[in-house]
Amino acid sequence: MDRRTFMQKSAVSMATLQLGGIIALSPKTEATEIQLLQAEKTLAQNIKSVEKVPSVCLNCSTVCGMNVLVKDGKILGVEGNPLDPNSQGKLCAKAHGGVAAVDYPERIVYPLKRVGKRGDGLWQRISMDEAYAMIATRIKKNLDAGEPEKVALHFGRNKMGDITNRFMNAIGSPVILNHRGLCSSNKRAANYTTIGDTSWETVDAVNCKYFLNFGSNFFETHQGGLPLLKRFVKARNNGAKLVTFDVRLSNTAGRSDEWFAPFPSTEGAVALAMAHVIVKKGLYDENFIKEWSNTSLEEIQIFLKPYTPQYASKLSGIDEKDIIRIATEFASCAPACAAFTNRGSQAHQNGLNNDRAVIMLNALVGSIGQKGGYTFGGSKNKGNTSFPMPKPIPPKPGFTTDLEDPRLYPLANKWQKMRVSHLVFDKLKNTNQKLDVYLSYTISAPQTWPEGPTLTVETLKDEEMIGFHACSDVVYSEMAHYADLILPDATYFERYTLEGRNAYELVPYFALRQPAVNPPYDCENFADTLIKIAKRLGKPVAQYFDFDSYEEFIKLRLDTLPRREGLSGFEYMKKYGVWVEDKEKNYESYNKVLSPEKLKDSFIKDGIIYSKKGKAIGIMQNGVAKRGFKTPSRKFEIYSSTISQTAKALQIKDDGFPHFEMPKSLKEISEHEFVLTTFKWNVHTQARTAPQKYLSEIIHDNPVWINTTTAKKLKIKNGDIVEITSYRPKSGFRASLHNEVVGSMKIKAFVTQGIHPKVVAVSNSLGMNYGGRVPKASNGRKKETIGFSAYEDLDLRGNIWWDKSKGGTGNGFNPNTLIPINPAPLVGMQAWNDTICTIHKV
Template identity: 65%
Template sequence: MERREFIKKFAATVAAMQLGDVISLIPNAVAAEVPTAALSHLRLADCIADVLRVPSVCLNCSNVCGMNVLVKDGQILGVEGSKTDPNPQGKLCAKAHGGVSAVNYSERIVYPLKRVGERGSGLWQRITMEEAYEMIAERIKPAIAAGHPERVVFHGGRNKIGDIVGRFMNAVGSPVVLNHRALCSANKRAANLTSIGDKDWETVDAERCRYFLNFGSNFLEAHQGGFPLMRRYVKAKAAGAKMVTFDVRLSNTAGRSDEWHAPFPASEGAVALAMAHVIVNENRYDAEFVNAWMNVSLAEIKTFLAPYTPKFAEEASGIAASDIARIAREFATAAPACVAFTNRGTQGHQNGFNNERAVVLLNALVGSVGAEGGYAYGGSQSIKGSNFPEPAPIPPKPKFSTDLEDPKQYPLSNHWAKMKVSELVFDKLLKGEHQVDVYLSYTIAAPQNWPEGPQVTVAALKDEQKIKFHACSDVVYSEMAHYADLILPDATYFERYTIDARNAYELQPYMVLRQPAVEPPFDCENFADSLINIAKRLGPDIAKYFDFDSYAEFVAYRLNSLPKRDGLNGFDYMKKHGAWVWDKPKNYRPFAKTLSAEQLLGTTVENGVIYQEVKGKKQAIGVMQNGVAKRGFQTPSRKFELHSPYVEQMAQQLGIKDDGWPHFAFPESMTQRKPHQLVLTTFKWNVHTQGRTAPQKYLTEIVHDNPAWINRQTAKRLGVKSGDFVEVTSYRPVSDYQVHNPSEVVGKIKVKVVVTEGIHPDVIAISNSMGMNYGGRIAEGRNGKAAELPAFAQAEDADMVSHIWWDKRRGGAGNGFNPNSLIPINPSPLVGNQSWNDTICDVVKV
């Protein structure tokens, strides 16, 4: 629907709801279904001649691809890839195109709403934005006055306004900033941190790579940085590259590989170590790298790898020892233009941290770390610190932490900014371990996406003693908004500013600007601006840190620290071009770079490590190599650390048995699994991103159902065929952060199945992002007229009145199943990464 028509039709109905009116937003408050002809849509080709192209950035997934938003007469017609963004190289995926439908979604929330019934009852009253600011400020003030600013908690998903969130929370004095890292890539980051000192995931130099050894990554569908990686992989494949994939499921990436092997869940580390065994014992390693850059000797490496033979790995994984040895030889032969890499499939286990370290080790042994065509890292632009200063005065950071955002039993989660172990948050709140007076949530759908979300998360959010006040900013009436006390109508990413960047796949630092292509409708507002307005009402001691009118002004100040280009200041240049690329050499072998005389001023050398005093603390900045000062890795030894003294030290302090080497051992739940039981794994479709995309109609039209995958052999044993339903029952893990009775049931769901050879016989796989209870008719899969809800934009969409063909009431497939009620809260040791793929289930036909 045209944006002008959207506004025109809404204006005719806005008087139906006056300030103070009470409405219901619960899903069953809809009028009877009325078949309606589809509305006509403008064709892009009819109006492309004078279209305005606004450079911006997609935010429908973690790839954050640059795009041009096509606008005419204040209406978004569509998007196209931006060629100024070096990562996607002018191309976009379906999620980017489908995201446009979020802007004019006819069930979008456009006014602030105050809860008037019981929390979760769905009764709301329209208020003004000024009233909303005051309500939140008046809740925050007592916590500050009582000397307990930590009782103010911020919890956000992927949002890209961390600069203003951090400023706001620092000004309040609360360290409790939570997000979702431990649900995502904590084990992967921790493995890189302890091995090479980098805190991000690898940046595969894919275009120049000739051998891809893939452990559990589905980058042709869903992966951090997957779209830029896919673009370059296509070019590498055309040049003759080979890819071998180890995955329990025949993903799109596995299906397009030269070889697919389905290992038993959590055995990837055994396979990687066996390959390392072959490479070392057959002298296929890079002697220069091993001797100069590893923190242990070749003899120590051989001793460590001695037990991990291909035969050992075959027994653990089910993959033939001959295949493991052959692939190891092929991988080493392709070096250094080869890469062993991972993603969620490998790390989402209790042993995921060491699985990840074992895979990283393969790159080190063959010398592909930092090499052209290899396991590249670093080189991305950090948009913080002195390079991008914030307006003064800047609030000081709190000098204390709490166990909610900084749990000490997971020290390897605490090396990067405010993430920590997010799957524990709601469990800790239910147990009364942290008092929350004000809970600010933004862009997360925890009841849907958290392990035990439908049980533990919902119980915590509904408890008005555990969470005394909950303000949620969202675009739609989401799973999170339903359990709030106040809903702020958010701007979509087409209507707001943020600075962004990702791993630079051209290995040259860059950043991009997300900017409004259209103005947000009615009271919708970037939550960053909401925080600024709230801060101004918290008294002069906090308001002094927000002496600017808007987030746009804040972003402009930061970007104007850039030098002028084309006669434009940084902000205007970014608004015009959308991206800024630094003209630097590609970041190959950064560890081997020689330190300059200036960098060496005031340094000392101890045991070959070069130290510099920074703010009164001794900090390693390099390492001596044959009398030459080199940068080295960012580890304490400045070398690649196969043995991690830090891991060993932290384990000893916590009473955990770990000698600092990446040994392989199965999670205990796997070893005690009964023969008939299956292991649950979850995955992501290429058109969905957890709770963000379900209300976007074109994406949900493509994928709205998620039957469970089971192997043909397993199906025969269970007596089921495709389309039949099974009951899946899951249990507590044998060991986790708080040991439970392993016979205790976590959850039960009934789900239909699809029978396929494309999955390991001991695995059942269910995708996420489905089975929404809230989010509007598209997410919920139900036809019918919208209820007379003047908080929603009243421009009706006929597609949602009668054309949701997957509506179960009309014989459709329905809106799918949420597997997270089956998955127990299960953080991995030391790191705290959620062990998604260790869930043991009974499966029976119903």
């Protein structure tokens, strides 16, 4: 038997090895043909007896459909669900690595009550009934006092907004907090102000000929990245071109046809210069601008006049000839071309207008809503319209507070509840706003927030600011450590949720996440926890929870769907996992003619068509009633009255056009200062993946990236230890404290040509203090801590080879020690990529 055949056969043997079984793996051992044939037979038998449970991954926000492979109540692995129209049967490493969360040895499986000082890590195991009572008693006290707003619910990757919103509305508190302001609110606001229909575009990638990418690393971490990447590969096979602008040589940049590293925050200037070229050369779509732009060609020309390629080149460092060439190439592929964005362009003080400028390129060349262009195919609505909520439905509170609806950032909640939650801990510390009950769910703010390891931790530890903190989580996370009560959460393999994502096939769809296995011990879906607490609160709260479980709640909603194959909506979804609407692809939806039924009892005012209730539903175009865009003008908005009026009310200078203005700190950067940026890996998502051993084995170290030329000037060599010191910005939040030190960190240097000379970069998702042996990169026996599961994993006793005590690199660093809270104007998006720092060799 040759070596290749032996390795193939050995793989079969390993796959069929039962738990506790023994296999010889010495160099001279070779299995006999009979043994290998028997192994193949056993494998075939095992596969036949495996149950496939359709569900949805939640190791990132792309939420790909998957089939969970289960045998004898144990998860063997996952595979893609081919019925999912987005991922089409494909999964990434995160999906496969996520299985490790189920049997993680340091998983919390019992409720724990704090018995020492908050943050001391001393706990007592209690029953779930005691836990429910602790929470309900405290909430009831606030309700009786007429202070429901002193109860807050703060979540990370929730996916159960139907029940969390219901709970908070039922108790009368508006203080629902999330993490969207840390993630993507500038990008979403840019789409809403220009298109109105969507917060997140869906490029018709498979038919696209030219991808113009401003700051998206969709090969690794873009929301909807896998479906986009899958279709991009097909497009590239058909001759499509990818041009990427990113300060760092990401995996997407490295696989692009051309990569340019602009100075941070100048993406908008480059996009405006390209728009200038397109208009000057007459490469624009005259019909789209005439019919569907709220701004005339003359107004566009006047606006773009100062944004020349020379202007953009001076700011960005990109050669003006390249700007002219790329703009021309892009327009020549219209309408099968798309300019799109993500964190690289939006995570700045000027990120909203950066992204508006990029989106405008699509409008100028007429690719909006076109085949191969900048499209927007939404998921099937998961809200009241598509799946009616069980009645009675609690009314929303008739008031807001500055915690969840900050007055200085009025666009944060205009279209959807994006919040500015990175301000919450600062507000609790530095204002009179306090919380009596703080419920946190799958959110590790000390790890993932700007100033998380410092200000956030200080606030969480202070019982004057937060009277009582109950945390629901799967592991003993950074957040759980600072709680008064820890609730053992179910993993996404053990619970129900309705899922939806922008549809890359441009046909609405949604999916069902369902339990593949039962949660162990006292672990429970947080939705069920809230239902039980609501019932304990009695009237009037309990009347809105006339169902026994979240499963029943989901069933009530899904059973409003039409029957398919003789099955109820719930039965159909449990069987297939995905529901795809029977509709045509969503091309040029703005140009659709409104039906007589839609126009019934409508009226027209200033060319806008309104329903009987006064809601805008369309626009008159050349005497024809059409749907239009969901903007105030029902057209694509280059000029935004929403932005100009909102800015004026706040005394912020903004004329409503997507103008370019560099953040002050970056504009005035000195020779010895640098811009610190952060980035994400393909195998990690915020803080949730670090405890998953296979993913952390792949990425567990995050040295600071430094340009080769810069390193030479600073006499820094690859592997040297350097110290980074960061400072508060010169504009925006806490500008009066500019140049105050935010934090410092000693870290290993990674010297590379793949980064802008004025930029240094450190990845996130690493450097944890809690969560078990894997995220801490610490070998050894499991500590018999009360509340942990009975599982053990021998890998974690001695096979964490990156443990520093074994000569490894350790568990990395948390860059958020260095990142100041820095919300952008109007929307409040965290300006992750505007941090000024100095760096020197230790």
